Amino acid sequence: MPPFAPTLMQISGFARYIVAYPVFLKQRVPMSREKKVTPMKLAAGSIRRKRTNGCFTYRCQVNGRRTEISLQTKDYHEALKKVADLVPIAQAQTAEVVAAHVNQARGFVRQADDLPLEEAWDKYIRHPDRAMPQIHEILSYQASFSEFVEFATRPVTEEELRHRIPHTRVQLVKEVTPTVALEFAEYLRRLPIAVDTHNRKIRRIRKVFSVLNDYYIGDNPFRAKSLFRKPREEQNSIIRRQAFTKEEENRLLEELRSPAHRLMNKEEIRIVYIIGMYTGQRLKDCVLLQWQNVDLIHRRIYVKQFKTGKEVSIPLAVQLYDALMEAQKWKCDQYVCPKTAARYNKTDAYGKNVGNNLIDIDVVRVIRWIGLEPSVSVPGRKKKMTVYGFHSLRHSFASFCAEAGVPKAVLLSILGTESEIADKYYTHVGNEAQEKAIAAISGTTFENSDKTKLHKALEFIDQINGPLPGCMLQLREILMGA
Template sequence: MPLELRKDSGWWYGRASVNGKALCKNLSVKIAGNRPKKLSLQGDMTFERSRAKAQAELEKWQLELKRRTTAEELIQTVHEIRTGERIQSIALADAFARWLALPRRRQPSSRYVDQAKSWMTRFVAYLKSNYPSAREMDDVHSNMARTFFSDEQKRGIAPKTYNNILIFLRSSFGALQKDAGMAENPFAGLPTLEEDTVFRKPFSAEELADIADAAKTDPFIHPIIITGMCTAMRRGDCCLLQWESVDLEARFIMVKTSKTGELVQIPIFAQLHEVLTQAQKDRQEKNEKSPYVFPEQADKYQNNPDLITDRVRRVLREVGFSGEDGDGTSEKGCVNQKRKVGLRKASVRDFHSFRVSWVTLALTAGVPLEIVQKVTGHRTASIVMTHYFQPGREEFRKTLSGKLPEAISGQSEKPAPVVISLDEIRAELLAMKLKTWKTIRDGLVAKIPEPTPAAKPPAGKKPMLTVKAVEKDAAG
């Protein structure tokens, strides 16, 4: 009999078979009256009434399944006529492997692959527990997707995590929709949540100097921290930097970022040059054949990325950064902050803060946004300005007071002259393009002090040679 009673449930269940696949469903009819020992036996009148209701619901479900099967067969027939092949489905257990094997312009990072695998595994486990009849991708419907994300919200995950999972499942099911024979993407109609974004906080120039000094006591993490400070590169890009991307003679790094694949151009300043020169010397002494600038750190990062974060946190604690916002345990500032919603605390000071610091200090100093994007690899200015430009209140005030007229700022003294290094001038000149040269030129001119009126040289000293004088002397 297709009707079913369960000892641990007060509801009627129905069974059906479609294309050789056994299906079971709660018919949403409560069992009433006194249950007989077997369904083949007759119960009391109340029980038999509930049995009749359940039978009616079962027949409706069977008719719906029949209509669906007929529609699917029609689709199969049309598909066979057009392509010569039947539509194949994909088992949910194989969904992640099929997604990973999809052709791509650029392969995802190992860290994202691990995250994606955990998200898909969690969703499949949820279906197995709550919808055991769903075994293939085309068995998944929008109501299953909605209930999954409803339960995820009840579990207390942060909106950002919610959105990341939704975007992945939506895109993976969309990419496999045709191969899985799905009529629609079950995640297509689900909206993302508004995120409670917690921005990382930048370090000041003085704090960066203290961190660099403290890092010297840890030879393992010191070169990675200096590289992050001076290049604005992400943690993985610093650890996996290769010699083929480094031009010590020209003092430039040119590398594709692991996250976006954008080619970035980064000048090598004195502090980083010292670290890279030492790394090159160590490589020669050890006869190292690894392509990585920091082979030991690259190996550790590939096996356990969080080890790098832990070593950085250790240095930050030594400088005075620790604890959680508001707990009163930090000397300088917190490293974590509670979220309004979410299972994990937000990190506000970590390795990525070096990237935020670089962008904030550069833009505050007047470096053109185009130059900053050349270094960071961000495709849009809005990302830079929203997520990375995070000046502190005091720096914000000083910058504005130095730029705004006296009528607004109330300061009559002239701002201190801007010091610009030859390395910075060279970097900006090399970054010039047809569309940006005027902006870069104007930025450089604004940083160079006005020439003082020509003065007569002191008695007993020869005047400085000018270009015309040298040319005249050479011609003579």
């Protein structure tokens, strides 16, 4: 036997190797494929195997720090499924979003019931947490929410398609997302309505959704501040309510005494005007003034304001005292102006007050009699803006008090509120101080314009040669006292 001839044991060992090699290759094929895909880059992070035959891991960035999470599986496709559940958590921007995903994965998130938008108002109006304002405001809530429901459930219009305006059609309350709320807010912005009207609609709808929170998941879709408009959007077109002058107030009373124009309950309307002129109160407080709140002996009236609920006490001016004495001739119930009060309290079939508009029309009619236009058109708004109305008497009251030097605190005690009206007419209080400051900076001497005029008038009188007439002497004494 040649020396290089294999032994029997060598031959049998080689045979076993040849038989086992195909089995080894069969076992290694899947692993080789897995090796090719393990460094797979995903939308967020990457997936890889920890060791040669270990479990897959998911590597990603969380809050700027590299994090590696074990997927607890050796199967590549199962690992991909687990990564798909982890990607939203890795991409979350806030802790609240992360908690929401975790709770959903653990099955802690509640399931919202299906509630069609068309049936949502019926649920809201029977809910114990609903808003409970006056009937007219409840109807406004319903109108605003119905407007949203009509918008959200309708299909896309041709105009929206033509201008590529996004519109998401939904049917259920839980389908209303912040995106749908934003689309509705943009729709309102395209309407010719005031900023306050826009914001009131959004606030009402937000209240409805806050009550119906059992029918959607997450936060209120109308909670975002971006849904509201800012007052500065109207600063170029805003029209301020104007105050009456004393001459205009006298003309109003003259027209109400004149038989030239006819008006329902004209004498009572004149008394209402006088109450407004000499108290600065709102129309409702003047119309519904009761005799029990009038103290003719001590010449004072007491008003609990309907709007604010604040009680104010106001001394009676001579003109107002005479008007109230005149009103006693038709005293028949608790109201100073009974027929006008009954008309003001008139309601419709739903219980909504409609009499306030009737009285307001009567008041505006008198303003037109003296040649003033109560309202003007404003670009971008469907309804006209009021310039003159009964509320102008409140502005006039503040204006006259400011001109007479009445302290602002005293005015507020009569008007009954920290009113913008007072701020508007008391801005002149700081003008003199500002002029002094500018004079000091510029190196000039500040002179009060009123005092300068008085000195010039006295100098002019003193320059007159000869004896002064009696009227001039009296005028000089008046100026000296000023």
